[in-house]
Amino acid sequence: MSGAPDIYAQIVHSPPGRVLARQLGLPMPVRLERHRPGAGTVSGPVLVGAAPGGRLLPAIERTLEEIRAPKAAVGAPPKALVFDATGISESRQLLELHRFFHPSVSSLQPSGRVLVTGTRPEGLPPRHATAQRALEGFTRSLGKEIGRGVTVQLVYVAQGCSEQMLDSTVRFLLSPKSAYVSGQVVRISEAVAPVPEQLDWEKPLRGRLALVTGASRGIGRAIAQTLRRDGANLMLLDVPALSAELSRLASALGGQTIELDITEDDAPRRIAERLASGLDIVVHNAGITRDRTLAKMPEDRWSAVVEVNLTAQERINEELLSRGLLAANGRVICVSSMSGIAGNAGQTNYATSKAGVIGMVQALAGELASRQATINAVAPGFIETQMTAKMPFGLREAGRRMNSMAQGGLPVDVAETIAWLANPASSGVNGNVIRVCGQSLLGA
Ligand SMILES: NC(=O)c1ccc[n+]([C@@H]2O[C@H](COP(=O)([O-])OP(=O)(O)OC[C@H]3O[C@@H](n4cnc5c(N)ncnc54)[C@H](O)[C@@H]3O)[C@@H](O)[C@H]2O)c1
Numbered sequence: 001m002s003g004a005p006d007i008y009a010q011i012v013h014s015p016p017g018r019v020l021a022r023q024l025g026l027p028m029p030v031r032l033e034r035h036r037p038g039a040g041t042v043s044g045p046v047l048v049g050a051a052p053g054g055r056l057l058p059a060i061e062r063t064l065e066e067i068r069a070p071k072a073a074v075g076a077p078p079k080a081l082v083f084d085a086t087g088i089s090e091s092r093q094l095l096e097l098h099r100f101f102h103p104s105v106s107s108l109q110p111s112g113r114v115l116v117t118g119t120r121p122e123g124l125p126p127r128h129a130t131a132q133r134a135l136e137g138f139t140r141s142l143g144k145e146i147g148r149g150v151t152v153q154l155v156y157v158a159q160g161c162s163e164q165m166l167d168s169t170v171r172f173l174l175s176p177k178s179a180y181v182s183g184q185v186v187r188i189s190e191a192v193a194p195v196p197e198q199l200d201w202e203k204p205l206r207g208r209l210a211l212v213t214g215a216s217r218g219i220g221r222a223i224a225q226t227l228r229r230d231g232a233n234l235m236l237l238d239v240p241a242l243s244a245e246l247s248r249l250a251s252a253l254g255g256q257t258i259e260l261d262i263t264e265d266d267a268p269r270r271i272a273e274r275l276a277s278g279l280d281i282v283v284h285n286a287g288i289t290r291d292r293t294l295a296k297m298p299e300d301r302w303s304a305v306v307e308v309n310l311t312a313q314e315r316i317n318e319e320l321l322s323r324g325l326l327a328a329n330g331r332v333i334c335v336s337s338m339s340g341i342a343g344n345a346g347q348t349n350y351a352t353s354k355a356g357v358i359g360m361v362q363a364l365a366g367e368l369a370s371r372q373a374t375i376n377a378v379a380p381g382f383i384e385t386q387m388t389a390k391m392p393f394g395l396r397e398a399g400r401r402m403n404s405m406a407q408g409g410l411p412v413d414v415a416e417t418i419a420w421l422a423n424p425a426s427s428g429v430n431g432n433v434i435r436v437c438g439q440s441l442l443g444a
Contacts, residue, residue, distance in 0.1 A: 003384030027406035030149040032179040033111035044079025045072035051096040054087035059163030080113040111149040120156040143183040151182035165428030177416035180409035183439035191427040193329035193372040203231030214286030216245040218385040222411035262312040268319035309353035330373035342443025365431030374430040381437025405438035
């Protein structure tokens with residue numbers, strides 16, 4: 001079941017509504033292009049540029065060739081603009097951004113893509129680091145400026161890191177799969193494990209086993225469907241009260257089920273016993289809200305949220321890792337929230353738990369890398385689900401409009417981001433928190 005209908009978007013898409021919205025200068029959410037089975041990675045021509053002396057252009061061009069992205073002809077509106085800014089080593093050279101984007105940006109097609117690549121500033125000499133750090137301000141502002149469903153991202157690749165590490169990220173960020181991801185900074189480092197030589201990009205997760213918690217509905221259900229589409233075998237978990245929905249989904253997707261409450265004392269052990277032969281991907285999606293201002297919040301509402309959203313993730317990770325069950329090139333992917341980044345009135349418990357998830361990802365990234373695995377989080381903004389359908393009307397409307405896309409995201413947008421992180425070729429993406437929030441104005 002999806003969220004509440006977006007009546008505002010329906011009105012401004014009607015002919016009289018469109019005229020009125022234009023006259024009043026109201027937000028005009030466009031229909032975002034999303035992935036269609038069998039469609040190419042990028043649905044139009046790509047214009048590529050680079051600052052002199054950059055190092056990533058050959059890798060970018062190789063990926064574009066592999067995905068058969070057409071090159072943009074002069075005068076034709078491009079679908080995507082890709083600029084390698086790794087050659088920029090001092091602030092005056094930032095003018096290269098203006099030179100490339102100024103003439104091309106207004107001709108971008110709707111639901112277009114902008115991608116800038118840079119070098120991770122940490123460890124660079126001061127002027128070089130300064131110029132590279134400046135790229136963040138550029139991409140975040142451009143994302144807020146263009147509109148029309150265009151997304152803008154910055155991808156930092158560590159110096160000395162194999163350029164092959166860019167491949168899965170360029171594919172994801174240029175494709176309609178990243179429809180609701182914008183204004184993000186992705187940090188890529190050396191691979192934690194070798195990338196398979198021959199990857200089937202249609203079914204990159206074939207033969208990999210994924211545990212998805214909270215799978216029976218909402219975002220978890222979309223995660224299960226998307227990982228299955230990409231070839232994964234599934235172990236789907238939810239509370240016993242939702243066993244009918246969980247079993248229906250598992251039989252539709254050919255997966256297995258675990259019915260339990262992840263906060264039970266013996267939950268980590270029972271999960272580990274069901275996965276005794278190991279697994280490749282853990283998606284910690286189960287989560288709850290119990291909103292109240294802190295002054296009115298009883299202790300049990302605080303504890304329930306922290307137990308489900310944070311402590312259970314920690315306990316399950318510890319059990320799986322201590323038993324060595326996460327396979328090489330494994331993935332732990334946690335669902336955090338924009339509330340954990342920006343904070344939200346009435347959600348001190350929830351935001352505490354979701355900020356804790358980010359802390360856990362950052363704290364465990366090194367250990368996971370030493371086990372040839374990665375850990376990352378996605379932080380959804382306003383996603384159309386039962387959880388957001390329950391919000392009061394005013395808050396729901398504000399949540400939908402206060403982002404660069406002027407609309408809520410769909411569960412599949414979170415799921416596609418998780419599928420990119422789960423991809424065996426994403427083994428250089430570790431310790432990242434990726435917001436799936438249409439570039440929310442909050443916490444940016
Ligand atoms: N919907 C949004 O806008 C939004 C925004 C930010 C973050 N999130 C996060 O995304 C995740 C999924 O949210 P959703 O909107 O699909 O919510 P939802 O309520 O529709 O689904 C949550 C699922 O988790 C399961 N679950 C809850 N407690 C559990 C427990 N103790 N043991 C096992 N399973 C349990 C539920 O039964 C349910 O199936 C949550 O972690 C949520 O905090 C959602």
